[in-house]
Amino acid sequence: MTITTTSPPTSNSKEEEHIDPYMNNLDLDILIVGAGFSGIYLLYNLRKKGYKVKVFEGSNGLGGTWQINRYPGARVDSDQPVYQLSIPQIWKEWTWKEKFPGGEEIRQYFDFCDKILDIKKDVAFNTKVIGANFKKTEGKWMIKTNDGRITKAKYFLPCIGFAAKRYIPDFPGIETFKGKIYHSSEWPKFEVDVSEKRCAVIGTGSSGVQIIQEWGKRAKSLVVFQRTPNLCLPMSSRNLTAEEQNIQKHEYPNYFLRREAHFGGFVFGFLPRDTFDDTEEEREKIFEAI
Numbered sequence: 493m494t495i496t497t498t499s500p501p502t503s504n505s506k507e508e509e510h511i512d513p514y515m516n517n518l519d520l521d522i523l524i525v526g527a528g529f530s531g532i533y534l535l536y537n538l539r540k541k542g543y544k545v546k547v548f549e550g551s552n553g554l555g556g557t558w559q560i561n562r563y564p565g566a567r568v569d570s571d572q573p574v575y576q577l578s579i580p581q582i583w584k585e586w587t588w589k590e591k592f593p594g595g596e597e598i599r600q601y602f603d604f605c606d607k608i609l610d611i612k613k614d615v616a617f618n619t620k621v622i623g624a625n626f627k628k629t630e631g632k633w634m635i636k637t638n639d640g641r642i643t644k645a646k647y648f649l650p651c652i653g654f655a656a657k658r659y660i661p662d663f664p665g666i667e668t669f670k671g672k673i674y675h676s677s678e679w680p681k682f683e684v685d686v687s688e689k690r691c692a693v694i695g696t697g698s699s700g701v702q703i704i705q706e707w708g709k710r711a712k713s714l715v716v717f718q719r720t721p722n723l724c725l726p727m728s729s730r731n732l733t734a735e736e737q738n739i740q741k742h743e744y745p746n747y748f749l750r751r752e753a754h755f756g757g758f759v760f761g762f763l764p765r766d767t768f769d770d771t772e773e774e775r776e777k778i779f780e781a782i
């Protein structure tokens with residue numbers, strides 16, 4: 493490839509003029525809130541278009557919900573290659589170890605994204621947005637953070653996920669319970685040894701089901717409290733080889749487009765009929781195929 497340029501790179505070229513995301517009185521084109529999949533994807537694209545854009549992130553790392561949810565068994569439930577960014581520099585170079593990666597592998601993936609895209613230089617961590625007002629006279633958002641700063645931005649893009657706000661149920665008597673209480677989204681950094689413990693898990697959503705599978709193997713005893721029965725299928729995860737991924741990679745751009753065309757973000761959509769409209773054989777065939 494030949495690159496022709498009339499003006500040689502100068503010291504004040506866009507690339508080199510770096511603005512510290514922790515700076516006071518930042519005045520931006522765009523402020524993104526949240527450094528998970530969405531925030532990172534937007535940063536990558538908007539930065540490329542030449543906007544002055546930064547990210548404020550309340551936690552101390554990249555990955556959003558994956559940075560926060562570190563409970564035992566935390567794992568993806570969408571199989572690869574569907575659960576990843578469609579950024580070519582990333583998917584061309586990255587190799588997944590498992591079809592349904594665990595939290596640790598996802599966090600390694602975000603480290604890799606940072607290595608390739610240099611994301612962190614544009615993110616202020618431990619920076620929580622606590623308010624934002626649009627000032628009509630200036631045509632800009634005034635964004636307030638917990639460190640006392642006010643940041644101006646023409647566009648304000650909250651990429652704060654759907655589960656960033658932790659829910660603590662108000663069970664009567666919870667404050668006098670003598671045992672240990674752990675919340676799936678506020679897990680301690682050390683491993684909780686349950687081999688001599690009588691344990692209970694409340695809830696059978698995705699997180700509950702994942703914790704149950706890990707603690708069921710390790711705990712002295714485990715009781716599950718379930719209000720509404722949930723449907724779980726065997727995940728059939730397996731290790732992936734680099735070879736099988738490399739063979740498929742030329743299909744990825746097409747695959748990612750199909751992903752975007754469906755409501756659920758998967759490569760299949762709704763079937764316009766009821767489950768029991770099909771014969772058992774037809775149903776099995778469809779379930780197996782998807």
Ligand SMILES: Cc1cc2nc3c(=O)[nH]c(=O)nc-3n(C[C@H](O)[C@H](O)[C@H](O)COP(=O)(O)OP(=O)(O)OC[C@H]3O[C@@H](n4cnc5c(N)ncnc54)[C@H](O)[C@@H]3O)c2cc1C
Binds near residue numbers: 548557558559575654
């Ligand atoms: C264990 C687990 C498994 C999952 N598996 C799947 C799966 O298989 N398939 C699937 O599609 N989805 C899955 N999800 C859902 C997951 O939420 C999304 O896939 C995705 O990670 C969401 O990315 P996001 O960038 O939209 O939001 P998030 O990852 O939630 O990121 C939001 C970020 O915004 C930050 N933030 C929020 N409020 C503020 C504030 N006021 N100031 C500053 N920062 C703030 C948060 O700290 C967080 O880092 C799973 C989630 C978990 C926990």
Ligand SMILES: *[C@@H]1O[C@H](CO)[C@@H](O)[C@H](O)[C@H]1NC(C)=O
Binds near residue numbers: 589730731
């Ligand atoms: C998958 O790979 C890990 C090491 O990365 C290994 O410990 C494990 O046994 C493998 N699982 C299977 C089913 O081959």
